[in-house]
Amino acid sequence: MGETMTEEKVETVLVIDDDPTILNVIRMILETNSYRVQEALSGEGGFTAAKEVRPDAILLDIMMPDLDGFELCRRLKLDEECRDIPVIFVTAKTAPEHLRKGLSLGASGFVTKPFTVRKLVGEVAAAIDAARKKEQSTP
Amino acid sequence: MEEAARNILVIMDDEDIVDRLEEYLPAGKDVKHCLHSENRLDSGLDYISRNDIDLVFLALDLPDSEGFNTFERARQSAYGVPIVVLISVDEIEAAKEAIRHGARDYLVIEKLNRRELEIIAGGAFREREFHAQSMLVEDDLSKLFQDYPEAIIIFDSAGMIMLANPAAESILGLAPEELVGSLFGFSLTGGGHTEVEIKHEDSGPGTAEMNISKTQWRGEPAYIATFRDVTDRRQMEDKLRESEAKYRLLVENLQEGIMAINEKAVTTFINERMAEMLGYKVEEMLGKPLFAFMDEEATGVAKSYIERRRVGKGKRQEFDLISKNGSKIHVSVAMTPVANENGDYRGAIMALADVTDLQRAAIALEDQTKELSDLIDVAAHELRHPATIFKGYSTLLLEQWDNMSEEMIREALVSIDLATNRLAHLVNELFEASRIERGTITMAYQEISPYQLVMRAIHEIRAVGNTNRFNVRTLEDDEIIEVDAERVKDVIYNLIDNAVKYSDEGSDVDIWWERGNDEVVFSIADRGIGISVEDRAKVFDRFFQVEDAIHHSTPGIGLGLYIGRNYVVAHRGWMRLDPREGGGSVFTFGIPLYQSREAGDSEKMKWAKR
Known part of the structure; x- marks a missing residue:
């Protein structure tokens, strides 16, 4: 673990949200905490960006007009190239059925709005760590 | 058989005649005659009053009385006693008059003979016997008359009361002796059987049933009136009628329809409200099967409800009735089954409330x-x-x-x-919508030009980073209008904001205004996604958004257009939405040049809610 932390590799996070003001606050928090940020304002745009950028993690809004977060997550997990990228839902929906649905779709974490810096960064870091461990343990 | 004595009085001042009468009077086997004579009317009448006389021979010409008048006086004093008038041949007319007034017969003195006297006396004695017997009956009748609980009054054809029994006092408030000689005061026009007001003993006025029939009294035509006090009965009847009327009124004025059906579910009673509820007249609904006012589904529900009620289950039921014009009336029904004394089901009474409005x-x-x-x-x-x-x-x-x-x-x-x-904008919108709903919004009017209003709105929208191009078409001669500048600016801002929201980023928004008839008409047009026909009717509704707000990031809660339209309406203006030729939408609103100054610059306005 110590080894990976000392490597100066900048991790990229793809943030998908249809509200630019929310994108802005997430971007600033992640950049302040040394992540590189890619943004997408729609579900479809998010899927394309994921395939292009192959980010280390994806922060995904559930409620979007064209393609909602659950559907996008399902498609990402079906995609050969993207299935291992950890997906963290950023949502206003806190109902247990949403959490269950997200987890069943393979989500790595949840961040509910409004969120603190610690919570957002914590979830992202934990998800990336877990994904990396899984990758290392797989032959 | 005991020998009876017959007392004969002769009132005559000629002693020869008296003697001859005594001589000629027949003496029967078991009858004895006692003849007494008086030579004056006064003494004769005095004798009658003190003795039981069976027959009177009366001369019409006496020292103290003359002619028919003599008979009249004697008849009054000797009621029931046969009188035979003794006359001279020249007094025959007076004798005939006496017979018309009740004299038994007459004898002409000059022609006095035994045979005639025998016949006359025999007839007179028989009459006397009959009269004596009838006097006994009369005693009984008199007692009955006195004791009879109903008032009995006999009056002559002139209305003079001749007889009244004690019961009359309790009804008419006067003693019999006071009544006799006074006039019978009740009208006879009502016929033989009428109700009259009476002075009731203690409790003031009352009612009596009066029966009047023709009779004879002492040989004269007369009337007999009987009174039965029906005050108590009448009061009870009145009370019963009142309470019946009360219940009828209650049934008729109930907000609920009342319907009675027989065991075959045919209507036997319908109140006005029931008929009115379905748009019928009462008679149109009577005698019809209950199910004629229902469709198949309701009939099924009603039948099973009636069955359940027969065994005491289920308190209320709701179903639809069909009114005369075919519309459905949703009713809530409470039913009470009616059984005869054997407990057999004989039908039901139902109270039905129209709950269509409630529903x-x-x-x-x-x-x-x-x-x-x-x-x-x-x-x-x-x-x-x-x-x-x-x-x-x-x-x-x-x-x-x-x-x-x-x-x-x-x-x-x-x-x-x-x-x-x-956030502030959201809170403000919620407050304004609430004021609009309550009708308590206050407008602050000021004079301003349309150009200034539009520029203020554009300035504000630029301040939040908008980069669209706004094509503002101005008028050379701009009007000055009187509006709540802040709110009308908000209306324009909101329409521009909407135009931007539902258009591609950076697309143009056209804004212009025109002078209309006493008004200025503003138009804000975009080349955006446009609004479907069905949504167009709803855009001014509260909380309406072209797309569900939750699923896109367009800020707002669907109050902007609702509030904007209400602001304009508060200015006595109008707002509408039209599709724009070549794509997009045009919002247009008109505002009168001047507001009424009656209520001052700051006018509290109420207007119809949408």
Whole structure:
């Protein structure tokens, strides 16, 4: 673990949200905490960006007009190239059925709005760590 | 058989005649005659009053009385005693007059003979015997008359009361002796059987049933009136009638329809309300099967309800009745089965309340409740947005200030500031919508030009970073209008904001205004996604958004157009939405040049809610 932390590799996070003001606050928090940020304002745009950028993690809004977060997550997990990228839902929906649905779709974490810096960064870091461990343990 | 004595009085001043009468009077086997004579009328009448006389021979010419008058006086004193008038041949007319007035017969003195006297006396004695017997009956009748509980009054054809029994006092308030000789005061026009007002003994006026029939009294035509006191009965009847009327009134005025059916479910009673509820007349509904006023489904429900009620189950039931014009009336029914003394079902009485309105109200309430909970969802979602912005930036600024560049700090603060505006705008919209709903919004009018209003709106929209191109077509001669400038500016701002929201980024918005008939008409047109025909009718509804607000990031809770239209209507203006030729939408609203000054610059206005 110590080894990976000392490597100066900048991790990229793809943030998908249809509200630019929310994108802005997430971007600033992640950049302040040394992540590189890619943004997408729609579900479809998010899927394309994921395939292009192959980010280390994806922060995904559930409620979007064209393609909602659950559907996008399902498609990402079906995609050969993207299935291992950890997906963290950023949502206003806190109902247990949403959490269950997200987890069943393979989500790595949840961040509910409004969120603190610690919570957002914590979830992202934990998800990336877990994904990396899984990758290392797989032959 | 005991020998009876017959007392004969002769009132005559000629002793020869008296002697001859005594001589000629026949002496029967077991009858003895006692003859007494008086030579004056006064003494004769005095004798009659003191003795039981069987026959009177009366001369019409006496020292103290003459002619028919003598007979008249004697007849009054010797009631029931046969009188035979003794006359001279020249007094034959007076004798005939006496016979017409009740004299038994007459004897002409000059022609006095035994045979005639025998016949006359024999007939007179028989009459006397009959009279004596009838006097006994009369005694009994008299007793009956005295004791009879109903008032009996006999009066002559002139209305003079001749006889009244004691019961008359309790009804008429006068003693019999006071009544006799006074006039019978009741009208006879009502016929033989009428009701009359009487002076009731203690409790004031009362009612008596009066029966009048013709009779004879002492040989004269007369009337007999009987009175039966029916005051108590009448009062009870009145009370019964009153209470019946009360119940009828109650049944007729009930808000509920009342219907009675027999065991075959055929209507036997319908009150006015019931008929009115279905748009029929009472008689149109009577005698019809109950199920004639229902469709198949309701008939099934009603039949099973009736069955359940027969065994005492189920208190109320709701089903639809069909009115005369075919519309459905939703009723709530309470039914009471009616049984005969053997407990057999004989039908039912039903009270039906029209709950169509109630049902509608319940649906409306449901809609409102849903609208309210939708509002709360939308508002919560809208509030979560600024909260996310505030929390995200504030924790960043607090915890990682040192890692942030000055530029980032500035950007964070600007974002917080903008989110604050958006929050304030949301709160303001909620307040305004609430004021509109309650009709308590207050307009503050001032004079301003349309150009100024549009420029203020554009300036504000630029301030939040808008980069669209606004094509403003101005008028050379701009009007000055009297409006609540702040609110009309908000209307314009809102329409421009909408145009931008539903258009591609950076597309043009056209804004112009024209002088109409006593009004200025503003138009705000976009080349955006346009609005479907069905949505066009709803855009001014509360909480309406072309797309469900929750599923896209367009800020707002669907109150902008609702509030805007109401602002304009408060100015006695109008607002509408049309599709724009070549794509997009045009919102147009007209505002009168001047507002009424009657209520001053600041006018509290109420207007119809949508």
